[in-house]
Amino acid sequence: MKKLYPTLRDFSLITLGAFIQAVGLRLFLIPANLASGGVSGISQLINHGTGWPIGVMVLVGNIPLFALGWRFLGGRKFIIRTAFAVATFSFLVDALTLILPPEGITDDILLNSLYGALVSGIGYGIVYRGQGTSGGSDILARILNRWRGIPISQSYLMVDSAVILTAGFVFGWKEALYALITLYVSGIVTETASQGLSVVRTAMIITSEPELVSEQIFQTLDRGVTLLPGKGAYTGVERTILYCVVTRPETMRLKRIVNEADPDAFMVIGQAHEALGEGFAPLNEV
Template sequence: MNINHENDMNDNPKANGRLHQARQRIRQLRQHRRAESVARIARDYALIIMGSLLLALSMHLFFIPHQLVAGGLSGTAQIINKFTGWPIGMLSFVLNIPLFIVGWRYLGGYRFLARTVLASFVFSAALDGLQHFWSNANLTDDLALNALYGGITAGVAVGLLFRARATSGGTDILARILERRFGTPLSQAYLYTDGIVVFLAGLAFGWERALYAVIALYVGGVLVEVTLNGSNVMRVATIITNEPTAVADRIMADLDRGVTDWSGRGMYTGAERHVLLCAVSRADTVLLKHIIHEADPQAFVIIGQAQEVFGEGFRKLREPK
């Protein structure tokens, strides 16, 4: 049977042509995917180097000269350095080794391990190099400014590392696990994971500097989220109304946004109600409320925050990075 089938295929030029075209498409698709993979890897490692260097610069300019603990194991290394004088970068890398194993187990295996080890090594080497060759770096003595700009630059740096599917090591690994496993926002996760370090910093450097360090950690966590996810924070409106057509028509016409209509029932009254769902930008929220008020002043409206929105009218849904 197989021999006859092969003979039929050989005697059918059209079937052979289609088979050849299909094989060509498969080869082209594989080549395209390989090219994309190489480009993505090159981009990721460029981000790792950029993020690690920026993090080292942030530590050197804003945190270390003013005894503001950056949190995590780099902050722990700062505290140990105060009493021993050992290089902060080297200490940070050594303290990271046990957490490399944890990250390998929960955050992506060997690929994650290689990228995180590289990031930690570049950070440690760059920081110790800056400390040795540029030992008198000091932009300002204002603790508030150092906490603010230290948090911003460190947050952007760590966000770049996360975009490259790596971390700088230390409690970044623990924060990433909390974010992935439990949905904890990174700004909160850093406060949880770095709380003990900040407490020890208060004992070592004084409580005023520890309080400024908390500000820096929170600002850094917010900037990590913005760098990692972009500024695509949207608003999602749930509208319970007796005038669904009027409300939906105004939203589609004035805001150019799609609307989904659900059927609902009030559990108290037992009355059938229409539930409209739509996503809008933060800037359109005021106009949305104005539209709803004009179309149905008695509507019940819930407006919440969506971290990301994908699909028609918003960003295209792509494969997670």
């Protein structure tokens, strides 16, 4: 049962995410002629000229991209989840025409752009949490993210620019400009939905009083500290570097601790998306 649960969880997340994506596409993007990028966007363009079902074209258009996903994103495990996500999304995109109004719920292109990005981005992020993708540009974006470390939001902009440009000729340049807004906001929402809202602070502290600073952090914040040896390149003086991770509200208290223990300390505070392990969220296998 322990081995079966992660698989059931993943496919449940993929199903939920595909449904949310389909709702965003049908309720906001298609009525406003906002090409959503990737295979979905190309399918919208073809549908505009031929009337062919968007869902069917999404499914057919993703077939050649499965080979790339197999090669770069995890082989059999990837292809099964992605094929399931694409098939579910394709079916729902066409099936939702039976229950959702074809004209959407608003004729305001800005509202359609922003809400389409929000809803679709949440759907994308949930699919990612299920260890799958929605095919199309998602495959190319994740390859760029894993191969070159390019953030997913930037990857979307890179791989979908050609679709948006083509949409300008088909739907009009006003719609294409709003589609760019949709694409950008959707990428940010996708990252947030897939990685979570847990933003933490990392601190590097160079001090001549490492024991005192560490003890105060232990007692006041109840946070762990890692001691790293360091040496100034210019002065040649050896100093101990403290590394610790705190929550955002604890940042000011950490500054006060360091200032009171060693006013001459040098401190750098950075930002991390997530902290897993003792004192933070549990490091569960995904």
